[in-house]
Amino acid sequence: MAPDASTDFGFQSVPWAEKTARVREVFDSVAGRYDVMNDLMSGGLHRFWKAAFITWLRPRAEMHLLDLAGGTGDIAFRFLAAGGGRVTVADINQEMLLVGQKRAQTWRAKRRGMTSAIDWLCANGESLPIPDASVDAVTCAFGIRNMTDKAQALSEMHRVLKPGGRFMCLEFSRLALPGLAGLYDKYSFQVVPRLGRMVAGDEASYRYLAESIRTFPDQETFAAMITDAGLDNVSYRNLAGGIAAMHSAWRI
Numbered sequence: 001m002a003p004d005a006s007t008d009f010g011f012q013s014v015p016w017a018e019k020t021a022r023v024r025e026v027f028d029s030v031a032g033r034y035d036v037m038n039d040l041m042s043g044g045l046h047r048f049w050k051a052a053f054i055t056w057l058r059p060r061a062e063m064h065l066l067d068l069a070g071g072t073g074d075i076a077f078r079f080l081a082a083g084g085g086r087v088t089v090a091d092i093n094q095e096m097l098l099v100g101q102k103r104a105q106t107w108r109a110k111r112r113g114m115t116s117a118i119d120w121l122c123a124n125g126e127s128l129p130i131p132d133a134s135v136d137a138v139t140c141a142f143g144i145r146n147m148t149d150k151a152q153a154l155s156e157m158h159r160v161l162k163p164g165g166r167f168m169c170l171e172f173s174r175l176a177l178p179g180l181a182g183l184y185d186k187y188s189f190q191v192v193p194r195l196g197r198m199v200a201g202d203e204a205s206y207r208y209l210a211e212s213i214r215t216f217p218d219q220e221t222f223a224a225m226i227t228d229a230g231l232d233n234v235s236y237r238n239l240a241g242g243i244a245a246m247h248s249a250w251r252i
């Protein structure tokens with residue numbers, strides 16, 4: 001990448017080399033209120049989306065999952081509760097991982113054997129310290145739109161997957177119901193930042209989160225990026241009329 005190249009940070013254009021640090025600041029700031037804000041902003045919808053995501057993944061006891069940008073561990077806990085074997089939660093943000101580690105120490109998680117089934121790894125998805133062909137599945141939920149070099153992150157996910165392994169991504173996407181666009185815009189750019197200010201004391205981070213959704217590629221464009229990274233049999237399913245979408249692909 002040319003040293004003077006720029007990229008999007010929400011609706012702003014920032015130097016390529018600055019984006020990762022700016023995103024890290026966002027998640028440092030929101031980590032403590034991240035889970036409660038997810039429930040508030042989505043009216044609990046994100047729980048149904050994550051449940052649908054795990055159902056499509058079909059966890060098995062012999063499966064080792066890498067959950068990239070795993071944050072506070074939502075996907076990891078759901079994967080294990082659905083019968084998955086082992087998870088590595090990788091995230092660039094130590095604060096988000098610390099919240100997840102605390103969640104893994106609750107008596108409920110311990111009783112269900114989850115505590116020892118999760119490894120927490122602080123790492124950048126664009127250069128993973130994970131051996132080639134070493135995991136059975138890679139998931140990335142609401143993470144890739146925050147990464148600076150998305151093609152490089154997809155290539156890393158392809159690299160660490162075993163042949164026959166599954167890639168799945170859950171991400172905000174392009175609304176397929178144009179009649180709702182105005183309402184959705186109002187909600188994203190007026191309500192979400194206000195909620196961020198009131199609940200997490202941080203309006204700017206939630207404005208970035210809303211803006212970053214709009215700059216992320218639509219379903220078909222993202223499917224093509226997955227194919228370009230070397231993954232096969234790409235398909236996707238919309239959630240809530242395309243507000244979010246799940247993409248699935250395989251390393252063959």
Ligand SMILES: C[S@@+](CC[C@H](N)C(=O)[O-])C[C@H]1O[C@@H](n2cnc3c(N)ncnc32)[C@H](O)[C@@H]1O
Pocket residue numbers: 020023024027068069070071072073074075090091092093096123124125126140141142143144146147148
């Ligand atoms: C919106 S949160 C999603 C967390 C979790 N997957 C979930 O669904 O609740 C996005 C996460 O992506 C992480 N992230 C952003 N850029 C990253 C990168 N380059 N490498 C790894 N993780 C990254 C952030 O630290 C944050 O925890």
